[in-house]
Amino acid sequence: MGKLSRAALIYIGAVVVTAVVLVARGPFTGLRWQYVVFLGILVIVSESRATQLRKGQLSWSSSSAAMLASVVLVGPVGASIVGACTALGVRRGPSILQRVFNTAMYALSAYLAGRVFLAFGGHVGLPDEKSFPAIIAPFAAAALVLVAANHGLLSGVLWLTRPRDRMSSGASGAGVGLSARLLLSDLGYAAYGLLMAALWSVVGFFAPLLVLIPLFVARWAVTQFAEQQKAYEATVGALCQAVETKDFYTRGHSDRVSRGSVMIAREIGMRGDRVEAIRYAGMLHDVGKLGVPTKVLQKTGKLTEEEYEAIQLHPMRGLDIVREIGFLDEALAGIMHHHERIDGRGYPMGLAGDEIPEFARVLAVADAFDSMTSTRSYRGARPVSEAIEELRKWSGTQFDPAFVDAFVAALKRHGWQLPEPPVIAADDLATVTAQDHDDPAAPIRVIDSR
Ligand SMILES: [Fe+2]
Numbered sequence: 001m002g003k004l005s006r007a008a009l010i011y012i013g014a015v016v017v018t019a020v021v022l023v024a025r026g027p028f029t030g031l032r033w034q035y036v037v038f039l040g041i042l043v044i045v046s047e048s049r050a051t052q053l054r055k056g057q058l059s060w061s062s063s064s065a066a067m068l069a070s071v072v073l074v075g076p077v078g079a080s081i082v083g084a085c086t087a088l089g090v091r092r093g094p095s096i097l098q099r100v101f102n103t104a105m106y107a108l109s110a111y112l113a114g115r116v117f118l119a120f121g122g123h124v125g126l127p128d129e130k131s132f133p134a135i136i137a138p139f140a141a142a143a144l145v146l147v148a149a150n151h152g153l154l155s156g157v158l159w160l161t162r163p164r165d166r167m168s169s170g171a172s173g174a175g176v177g178l179s180a181r182l183l184l185s186d187l188g189y190a191a192y193g194l195l196m197a198a199l200w201s202v203v204g205f206f207a208p209l210l211v212l213i214p215l216f217v218a219r220w221a222v223t224q225f226a227e228q229q230k231a232y233e234a235t236v237g238a239l240c241q242a243v244e245t246k247d248f249y250t251r252g253h254s255d256r257v258s259r260g261s262v263m264i265a266r267e268i269g270m271r272g273d274r275v276e277a278i279r280y281a282g283m284l285h286d287v288g289k290l291g292v293p294t295k296v297l298q299k300t301g302k303l304t305e306e307e308y309e310a311i312q313l314h315p316m317r318g319l320d321i322v323r324e325i326g327f328l329d330e331a332l333a334g335i336m337h338h339h340e341r342i343d344g345r346g347y348p349m350g351l352a353g354d355e356i357p358e359f360a361r362v363l364a365v366a367d368a369f370d371s372m373t374s375t376r377s378y379r380g381a382r383p384v385s386e387a388i389e390e391l392r393k394w395s396g397t398q399f400d401p402a403f404v405d406a407f408v409a410a411l412k413r414h415g416w417q418l419p420e421p422p423v424i425a426a427d428d429l430a431t432v433t434a435q436d437h438d439d440p441a442a443p444i445r446v447i448d449s450r
Contacts, residue, residue: 004097008160012101015153019104022111023080035070036078040085042066042208043106047089062215064146064186066208067110068193071142072135073200075124076114083110101157109149117142126201135194143190151183189215232327236283239322243289247297249376250286250436252419256374258282260366261359263410264403274330281334281359285367286438288318288335300378308446311437312347315339334359338367339437343397361400365391365407368399371438375421379442384416390441398440 004012046063063086070082083106087099094102118124122138123131192211199207244251261282265275289297292314296307303311319336322328328335337351337360344352372387382390388408395404436442 004161008157011156011160012097012104015108015157016100016104019080019084019108019111023077023084023107026077028077031078032074035073036081038205038208039066039070039073039082040088042212043082043085044088044090046212047086048091062189062192062212062219063106064150065189065192065196065211065215067106068113068139068143068146068190069196069200069208071110071114071117071146072122072127072139072194072197073125076111076118079114080107080111083107105150105153109146109153112149113142113146116145127198128201132198139194143187143193147183147186147190150186232280235325236280239287240283243287246289246294248422249374251422253370253374253438254283254286256370256419257285257363257366260369260407260416261362263414264362264365264406267406267410268402277328277330278334278359278362280328281331281338281363282366284318284322284328284331285335285338285363286314286318287321288314288316290321291317303446305446312339314437316348330357330359333357334363336360338363340364341398342400346398356400362403365399365403367438368394368440369407371436372441373416374419376436376439376442381418381421382441384411384418394440 043063043066046066067079067083070079074082084103086106087103117138120138120141122135122142127135192215196207196211199210203210240254244254258279259282261278262275265278270278292310296303296310299307315336315338319332322335323332334357337349337357340346340349340351340356340360341364342353342356342361344350346356369387369391372382372390373384375381388411391399391404391407395401
């Protein structure tokens, strides 16, 4: 949270005051403090070990299970005190204000969950055999309220503190997808709360250990996966950076081709893991330009046959560069064939129609579209409507009509954030591509040797 708006401060203040007032009202008599303390410690440990799946995203912790166990064992007031223990979590990053808000948010949601548990006929205390199945409905209602209140309150503060200039539809769409996944995983965790409370009557204070140890092991595996993802992102990012420092005018192109390809992939209902692979393919589709002599990329006049061949070789060079990167998998086919044409007149293999891998046919559409809507050294950016017209014109000869249609539909739904025209600083050492090989409206000029 940077400098906060008045609305954000009022919102945070209201959440904090509500939490304090509700908890302060008690009652505290009859509260089993030994449970509160023990479950509070569990929440502190869970929060201290929360896993951030991606930089800048929400963290993932198992504390909701402990809070829900406390709803059953110690009721709304005890549960809100347990929730407030998140304040003591040892975690780097959150500011004081974020901590205060998080504490109030967890206290408030645990309190509300506790109230709903009672309202649905739940009884506070150690559950036993006879408590089942009657306890399931009130517990499920409490779990739903805890998770919904957490996500609702958090979404509110994120919405009020979001950077105004970075709310592209794509980013917010991804945010909604992530929130839905977190919501589901939190609901899954909620079930462990009931398991913990039920086991308590049999094994006492060992119950949380029996429940949480497997959870911590599972989370360790997720952490490894998250670390691996970060390493993938860094690898792809470094290669992209290397390609784009070669040409000022194509900076950001890889990222936008990646974004466009993902839009098409989602529009046609591609499976999630393949969407992720095509994202990488978009980022790396032109990595082979590293193998094309800079003087060829910079040449303003007509190219010789040999020079044109050097450009046409870039998909193969790209494949050579990234072939050994295991996680790219299907992305490799996209990189190698992104300049094939449906009519068989593309390169490097001259494949036609369905012979061209699906990833390559998707990339070709996003690639040409971004090239046309970006500024080049020899022309300004063309408007989106003109670029769509051009895609339609070459649909069926250069591009797969199904993917042109999918892209146009996705553009209508999500829009497209056009890149800013580049401003070249005098001391910038980047070179400039004179003829863009991706631009279908301005084909590369080759010296006619006949
Ligand atoms: Fe290319």
